[in-house]
Structures are given as C-alpha cells and as structure tokens.
Ligand SMILES: Cc1ncc(COP(=O)(O)O)c(C=O)c1O
C-alpha cells in the first residue's frame with residue numbers, strides 16, 4: 421500500500437511512494453498538500469523520524485511514535501488573536517494537530533466550559549477551583565471525542581474505510597458516533613463487563629460491538645493482533661500518534677479559558693496515562709509558542725486504588741510501572757492494568773513537581789456526589805476519581821490551600837449509573853394530594869422538620 | 873512447536889510472516905532461537921540486559937509474562953506466544 425525505504429546510514433526513512441492510490445471520494449485533500457506545520461512522526465525514545473503514516477511504534481526499540489511539528493513555522497502564524505477569531509471548537513488550534521488538510525470528522529468537538537466552582541472549592545478547602553467540564557463534550561459526552569476527531573480525520577486522509585478501537589467504553593462510544601457521521605464502517609472491542617450505558621451508547625450508532633471475555637488488556641492484545649492482520653484503522657493502535665495528540669486540546673482550552681495563563685495545579689485522571697502526558701505537552705507547546713507566559717505549573721495524576729499501577733509506581737518513587745493483573749474498581753473507564761504511557765506520565769508529574777494519588781470505590785462515589793451537589797455537574801466514575809484524589813491532595817497539603825487548581829472532568833455520569841444507583845437516596849413517592857404533600861414532604865408550619 | 877505471533881514492526885525481519893514456529897523450553901531460549909532464525913529480532917524485543925523492553929508485552933497463551941516468571945516462563949509444545957507493542961488508552 422505505502423512504502424518507505426531505509427538507506428543504510430541515512431538519518432531517516434525516505435518516502436518512496438506517498439500513498440498514491442485513487443483519489444478517495446469525499447477526501448480530495450488526501451496528502452496532495454502536506455501540512456506545513458506537521459512534519460513527521462518521531463520516536464519518543466530514540467528520535468528516529470518516520471513518515472506520517474498509520475504506524476505507531478519505532479522499528480528499533482518499540483518506542484511510541486509521536487507527531488513532530490515545525491514550531492518556528494507555527495510561531496510565525498499562530499497568535500492569540502487568530503485563535504480567538506476562530507469557531508469555538510478544538511480545531512481552533514489546528515496548526516498544532518497532526519492532519520494535513522481540513523478536519524473532516526468532529527468539527528464541533530471541544531471548547532467545553534471551564535467552570536469556576538466556588539462552592540466545591542470551599543467544600544474541598546482550596547481558594548480557587550475550576551472544572552474543565554468535558555462531561556458535555558460533543559457528541560458523546562467524554563473527552564474521547566477530542567482524540568477520535570483527530571484520529572478519524574487522519575484516517576480519512578490515509579484512505580481507511582474501516583475504523584476500530586479497543587476501549588474501556590468511552591472511546592467505543594466516540595468511535596461509533598463519529599464513524600457513523602463520517603460514513604465509515606466501525607468495530608469497537610470492549611471488555612464484557614462494561615456498564616449498560618457504555619454498551620448501549622455504542623450499539624445505538626449501528627457499529628459492530630465486540631464484547632470480549634477478559635479485562636481491557638486482553639482486549640488490547642487482540643486488537644493489536646487484528647490490526648496487524650487486517651488493514652483497519654485502529655484509533656489507539658496504528659493511528660495512535662494522531663489519536664493521542666487530540667488530548668492536547670483539553671490543555672490548550674484550559675490555558676485560553678484562564679485568560680492565556682497556565683493553571684498552578686491540574687489534576688488529571690489516568691488510565692493509560694496518555695491524557696496526562698498530552699496535557700503536559702500542550703502547556704509546553706503554548707510556552708514555546710509564546711502564547712502563555714512562564715509561570716509555575718504542576719500536574720497530578722488520579723487513579724482508582726483497584727487499578728493504580730501508575731500511582732503506585734509514583735508513590736514508590738520509581739518509573740517502573742508494574743502491571744495490575746486483575747483490575748478491580750467501579751472506575752471501569754480507567755481500568756487499564758498495563759498502561760502504555762505510564763512511564764511518560766510519571767515523568768510529566770515529576771518534571772512539573774506534581775504527584776499521583778488514588779482512591780477507593782467509596783471515595784469515588786463521594787467524589788461524584790461532591791461534584792454534583794457543589795458544582796451541579798454529573799460526572800462518571802473517572803470524574804469521581806479526579807475529585808476524590810484532588811480532595812486528598814488538598815487535605816494533605818500537596819496542593820496548597822491558598823492556590824488555584826483545575827480538575828479535568830472527562831466523562832458524563834449518565835453513562836455509569838450502576839456506580840451510584842441506590843447511593844443517592846430514592847424519590848419519595850406520594851399520591852397527587854396536597855394533604856399527603858404537606859404530611860410527608862413539606863409542612864410550612866413545621867418546615868425545619870419536614871424540609872431537608 | 874510453539875507458535876509465535878509477530879507484530880507488524882518486526883515483520884521486516886521475518887519476511888513478512890505474521891506467525892512463526894520456534895522451539896525453546898522458556899522465553900529466553902525461545903528468543904535466542906528466534907534470533908538465530910531471524911537475526912536482529914532479539915535486540916528489538918529486549919534491551920542490552922536481555923529484559924523485555926518497556927514498550928513491549930510478551931504473552932504466553934494470553935498471560936503477560938510479567939505475571940508469570942518473566943524470561944524464565946516455561947513454554948509447552950502447543951503454546952501460543954504473542955509479542956505485542958504497548959497500546960494507548962481507551
Ligand atoms: C472518562 C475517561 N477519563 C480519562 C481516561 C484516561 O485516559 P488515558 O488512557 O489517556 O489516561 C479515560 C480513558 O479511557 C476515560 O474514559
């Protein structure tokens with residue numbers, strides 16, 4: 421299909437054939453005009469350069485490939501004013517995203533609210549608190565629409581007709597929805613024990629949902645094997661370099677919405693650790709481009725204790741991440757026992773002076789309720805993890821009470837109802853009678869007793 | 873003989889074969905034998921100390937060897953060994 425030639429001694433592969441197939445219907449911009457900003461893929465371990473194709477690991481050391489940009493070229497065009505003049509979506513930062521032409525999938529994704537949460541700040545004991553609210557991301561109510569928008573836009577440029585993913589739920593929802601709107605065929609592979617909302621939230625789009633007996637890491641392994649065999653675009657396997665960059669937009673938006681400033685403290689939920697490392701990258705890129713001033717910032721990772729390989733390694737003071745064989749937590753979206761970016765996530769936390777925390781299932785439920793009752797935001801279990809861990813970090817003084825923090829809340833609560841079912845009380849049922857209402861619910865003469 | 877699933881990045885070394893047969897009583901031996909048949913393969917999978925690289929997972933019948941006996945994990949006649957690059961989140 422496409423080839424690259426490695427000359428002995430040459431620094432990087434020479435592209436001999438640049439995807440020269442028939443023009444693809446609906447994507448005329450296929451590769452005929454490469455982006456002037458997005459130059460290569462580059463191995464994070466050894467720096468080897470690769471062409472911008474559907475490849476994800478280095479031939480020499482299996483290091484992950486990452487998008488590499490010409491920052492000088494970007495700096496010469498990208499200004500705060502230019503960004504502000506564009507539509508309110510994640511694509512306002514398009515020079516910093518790894519596609520060649522115009523985005524074709526997910527034009528409306530992103531630019532979710534950054535909510536100043538004063539009551540929650542008080543409840544958690546910190547001076548200032550913001551919620552980056554990706555529970556209302558378009559179209560599938562999680563931050564995964566960001567990564568999928570980039571991965572599928574790139575998949576179209578590369579000529580894929582079938583896209584797929586391994587998922588703990590949210591990614592599956594997003595691939596299914598965005599593939600449906602783009603007219604791509606899709607397969608989503610998930611562990612068999614996911615919440616009903618996550619399963620239905622994929623099925624409804626007419627995708628092929630394949631539910632696998634086993635934990636996410638088994639699903640991953642199978643996907644790797646399928647991706648190696650069939651020419652499908654797996655968003656988190658062979659399209660991973662494109663996928664992963666989409667997460668940067670959450671960080672870009674936070675900085676812009678704070679008035680072109682980096683937050684002092686950012687708390688990020690971790691599964692594979694990709695989102696955290698990309699938020700770090702986004703802050704570094706804005707600094708490099710002069711879009712924000714230098715100011716100290718720290719990044720913290722949050723996991724569920726029942727699957728906390730990254731947090732536990734960080735607490736042990738090592739960057740050797742010991743996989744968790746059998747994740748056991750209600751935060752199923754974060755239940756990745758073998759986190760591919762754990763090593764880099766640890767280095768991001770270390771470099772910025774942040775740290776990791778983890779929390780029990782009870783604390784997750786409490787986190788969900790705190791966020792709902794004090795900020796009016798209904799998050800899924802990953803959001804509960806983030807709030808619960810932030811609470812512990814503030815209580816222990818690791819995030820100083822006098823500072824300002826941003827919590828990345830990454831998915832909507834209606835998708836994980838099982839986690840809190842029966843834990844937020846039940847409706848009081850009465851007959852349609854004013855007397856019953858006054859007897860059982862609200863009595864103005866005895867308001868303090870009846871009303872809660 | 874046990875069969876070994878070869879990931880895409882290594883297939884340039886295996887003449888594009890996605891599955892190969894290799895003998896060996898344990899993972900170390902198997903990797904040595906694979907390297908004889910496909911020179912250079914072991915260096916891709918393992919670092920200088922012979923341990924499996926950070927971004928590679930090796931499975932015996934679907935079980936990560938880090939949960940078994942790492943390189944000393946025994947292999948039986950009909951086992952299926954997979955070499956899989958790490959995968960981003962989901
Ligand atoms: C809601 C939610 N938050 C956070 C994450 C963590 O993502 P990452 O794998 O990039 O660490 C996930 C991953 O599936 C998720 O579904």
Ligand SMILES: [Zn+2]
Pocket residue numbers: 463464465466467468478479480481482483
């Ligand atoms: Zn490399």
